[in-house]
Amino acid sequence: MKKRLRAIRRRLNEKRINCLIVTKPANVTYTTGFLGDDSWAVITKGRVYLLTDSRYIEQAQKECSSCSIIQRTDSLAQAVAKLVKKLKSVQAVTLEKSTSLADFEAVKKSVKARLKSVANIIESVRSSKDSSEVAAIKAAGSIAAQALKQTRRYIKPGITENELAGMLDFQIRKLGATNSFDTIVAFGPNASRPHHQPGKRKLKQKDTVLMDFGVKYKGYCCDITRCFAVGRPTTFYKRAYDVVQQAQAAAIKTVKARVEISRVDAAAREVIDKNGLPVYGHGTGHGLGLEIHELPFLKAESKGKLKAGQVITIEPGVYIPGKLGVRMEDDILVTKTGYRILTRNCPHLPLLPLR
Amino acid sequence: MKKRLRAIRRRLNEKRINCLIVTKPANVTYTTGFLGDDSWAVITKGRVYLLTDSRYIEQAQKECSSCSIIQRTDSLAQAVAKLVKKLKSVQAVTLEKSTSLADFEAVKKSVKARLKSVANIIESVRSSKDSSEVAAIKAAGSIAAQALKQTRRYIKPGITENELAGMLDFQIRKLGATNSFDTIVAFGPNASRPHHQPGKRKLKQKDTVLMDFGVKYKGYCCDITRCFAVGRPTTFYKRAYDVVQQAQAAAIKTVKARVEISRVDAAAREVIDKNGLPVYGHGTGHGLGLEIHELPFLKAESKGKLKAGQVITIEPGVYIPGKLGVRMEDDILVTKTGYRILTRNCPHLPLLPLR
Numbered sequence: 130m131k132k133r134l135r136a137i138r139r140r141l142n143e144k145r146i147n148c149l150i151v152t153k154p155a156n157v158t159y160t161t162g163f164l165g166d167d168s169w170a171v172i173t174k175g176r177v178y179l180l181t182d183s184r185y186i187e188q189a190q191k192e193c194s195s196c197s198i199i200q201r202t203d204s205l206a207q208a209v210a211k212l213v214k215k216l217k218s219v220q221a222v223t224l225e226k227s228t229s230l231a232d233f234e235a236v237k238k239s240v241k242a243r244l245k246s247v248a249n250i251i252e253s254v255r256s257s258k259d260s261s262e263v264a265a266i267k268a269a270g271s272i273a274a275q276a277l278k279q280t281r282r283y284i285k286p287g288i289t290e291n292e293l294a295g296m297l298d299f300q301i302r303k304l305g306a307t308n309s310f311d312t313i314v315a316f317g318p319n320a321s322r323p324h325h326q327p328g329k330r331k332l333k334q335k336d337t338v339l340m341d342f343g344v345k346y347k348g349y350c351c352d353i354t355r356c357f358a359v360g361r362p363t364t365f366y367k368r369a370y371d372v373v374q375q376a377q378a379a380a381i382k383t384v385k386a387r388v389e390i391s392r393v394d395a396a397a398r399e400v401i402d403k404n405g406l407p408v409y410g411h412g413t414g415h416g417l418g419l420e421i422h423e424l425p426f427l428k429a430e431s432k433g434k435l436k437a438g439q440v441i442t443i444e445p446g447v448y449i450p451g452k453l454g455v456r457m458e459d460d461i462l463v464t465k466t467g468y469r470i471l472t473r474n475c476p477h478l479p480l481l482p483l484r
Numbered sequence: 485m486k487k488r489l490r491a492i493r494r495r496l497n498e499k500r501i502n503c504l505i506v507t508k509p510a511n512v513t514y515t516t517g518f519l520g521d522d523s524w525a526v527i528t529k530g531r532v533y534l535l536t537d538s539r540y541i542e543q544a545q546k547e548c549s550s551c552s553i554i555q556r557t558d559s560l561a562q563a564v565a566k567l568v569k570k571l572k573s574v575q576a577v578t579l580e581k582s583t584s585l586a587d588f589e590a591v592k593k594s595v596k597a598r599l600k601s602v603a604n605i606i607e608s609v610r611s612s613k614d615s616s617e618v619a620a621i622k623a624a625g626s627i628a629a630q631a632l633k634q635t636r637r638y639i640k641p642g643i644t645e646n647e648l649a650g651m652l653d654f655q656i657r658k659l660g661a662t663n664s665f666d667t668i669v670a671f672g673p674n675a676s677r678p679h680h681q682p683g684k685r686k687l688k689q690k691d692t693v694l695m696d697f698g699v700k701y702k703g704y705c706c707d708i709t710r711c712f713a714v715g716r717p718t719t720f721y722k723r724a725y726d727v728v729q730q731a732q733a734a735a736i737k738t739v740k741a742r743v744e745i746s747r748v749d750a751a752a753r754e755v756i757d758k759n760g761l762p763v764y765g766h767g768t769g770h771g772l773g774l775e776i777h778e779l780p781f782l783k784a785e786s787k788g789k790l791k792a793g794q795v796i797t798i799e800p801g802v803y804i805p806g807k808l809g810v811r812m813e814d815d816i817l818v819t820k821t822g823y824r825i826l827t828r829n830c831p832h833l834p835l836l837p838l839r
Contacts, residue, residue: 164681165679166679182765182766183765183766184677184678184679184765184766185679187676187677187805188677188679203785224585225585226584226585226586226589227584227585227586228584228585229581229582229583229584229585230579230580230581230582230583230584230585230588230601231581231582231603233585234581246585248586289658291657291658291659291660292657292658294657295653295654295655295656295657295658296654298650298653298654298657299650299651299653299654300650301650302646302647302649302650302653302682303644303646303647303650304646305646305683305684307666311662321542322539322540322542322543323539324520324521324539324540324543326519327657328660329660410537410538410539411537411538411539430558450542
């Protein structure tokens with residue numbers, strides 16, 4: 130926590146910010162340890178304050194050992210105003226650019242100080258993970274892997290997408306974690322919609338399955354996609370599967386600190402294009418940590434380079450509406466010399482024997 | 485949809501807004517029918533546009549029959565700019581106040597038109613539900629009730645909070661719905677934290693249970709809390725339970741269109757205070773619909789009156805740290821002549837026989 134705050138204060142100093150109001154929940158967690166909602170943090174030169182309410186006081190006292198907890202009884206904006214009034218050295222107050230216009234205006238109305246805004250101060254520090262964060266993402270990945278293994282025996286003809294999603298989520302809960310986003314389970318051609326919502330469709334004797342799911346553990350997310358066939362898949366499905374696997378491997382191979390992000394993105398797309406399959410419309414991946422989607426974003430137009438400590442997904446896909454969808458997604462730690470796959474122990478189940 | 489848009493356009497006319505950029509996901513759903521993410525709507529005098537990307541095109545074509553779907557290939561702000569350029573009659577563009585500063589500035593940078601902002605246009609129309617919306621919330625409530633009934637037989641000494649939460653969620657999924665928020669299951673004194681996160685604690689022979697959970701079905705949420713004892717509860721628990729039940733009934737009895745919101749809030753608090761128990765720190769309830777928390781908010785300091793068609797929770801509680809927590813929550817439709825409890829068929833299980 131001390132190291133994080135040092136890095137954040139260094140950036141604040143560079144920008145001559147002496148009082149930052151942290152409104153984004155993941156940034157509040159990052160700077161205070163607090164995992165609840167409806168709370169803001171205030172970072173000054175010497176201190177971090179957590180502004181929360183009666184519902185969260187017990188939790189805050191447990192989770193936030195290094196910051197001053199203030200129990201607010203009125204709005205967050207008014208709580209900020211009261212605190213700023215006490216902090217005599219504060220002439221200007223800076224809000225995060227992720228703050229809503231409404232909150233910005235409410236703070237403006239109550240606080241007697243100049244108001245400024247700034248983007249991505251904490252996000253850019255957060256984007257390089259320390260060892261405890263990498264361990265938490267890896268732990269989330271292990272829970273996901275275990276949950277998938279335990280769900281495997283339920284993947285039989287007749288189960289619906291809803292039931293399979295629910296069974297996976299149940300295993301995740303039993304293991305003491307929650308979902309990092311709503312689980313996607315898509316059978317057959319349903320998988321051509323990258324964000325398909327599970328429905329009543331039943332698994333057939335010969336069918337294909339896409340599962341895109343994640344675990345949140347101690348605040349940290351993982352994000353995994355696995356595809357497989359039940360019974361013998363068609364030649365076309367097998368080809369799409371192989372090509373996506375090659376595309377993912379090609380992109381992962383390029384991962385290393387200081388590599389252009391757009392190069393990683395292009396590596397996956399090239400393989401799919403070269404093989405005459407349609408190139409996916411979404412990004413090749415995204416950072417993840419306290420949020421399921423965070424810096425950096427891997428797209429064709431992305432500027433900038435990968436940094437050591439970043440954890441990113443690599444998730445190319447092939448989608449043919451009415452026919453099939455295949456996507457493969459793993460979470461990758463960027464290192465100085467290359468990469469480490471944090472979700473390696475999550476099984477690929479390319480061909481599932483019928484029971 | 486037509487009726488909604490008429491009501492929205494009436495308000496836009498009053499405020500002399502001829503182009504509203506809708507950025508809040510629930511508002512996008514309300515005005516277009518679209519249930520996906522990362523998309524904005526643009527409302528002009530004659531049309532509603534949905535700006536989405538390739539991932540959601542199939543879904544949008546299914547869900548949005550009455551609006552023009554635009555597939556964007558660059559950022560949302562740039563897509564807005566392109567559209568506004570085509571709409572020659574638009575001189576000023578208005579964004580919702582829930583928009584982030586970052587998005588506001590991005591639109592400002594790309595769009596060649598004056599920029600304004602406005603609060604709660606769509607939220608205030610959304611706050612009074614039409615019959616199809618009430619039916620959807622009621623359907624979500626029925627799924628929740630059924631899921632709770634099916635979970636009942638798993639509530640036995642030895643089960644953990646995590647397992648019970650997971651089993652409930654599984655039943656919800658099996659019934660074709662998802663959670664409207666992360667299920668809270670708290671055993672014994674854990675329930676004194678209104679937002680307790682389920683953990684490894686096991687249910688004992690004599691114990692108490694709080695379950696706060698919700699279902700999202702066809703986009704609409706319900707929100708229910710039930711408390712009960714396994715084995716014979718202590719006299720103190722029974723008393724707290726009775727008082728909370730009375731408090732909830734007292735508040736529900738006041739519900740009617742044109743009643744002061746603060747009066748409903750006070751009705752519940754008075755009962756608890758009069759009985760010498762500590763009055764809860766959270767609100768007495770909140771609106772719900774496409775969002776789990778939306779207008780109106782029922783607090784002591786709330787101004788304004790209830791309106792016919794609003795759906796609100798009534799959820800008073802008693803919390804004694806280290807001892808117990810009891811909360812009771814139902815979803816109530818406000819009518820001209822009184823109210824209708826939409827979650828009536830969700831069972832109260834005050835004393836569960838041991839198995």
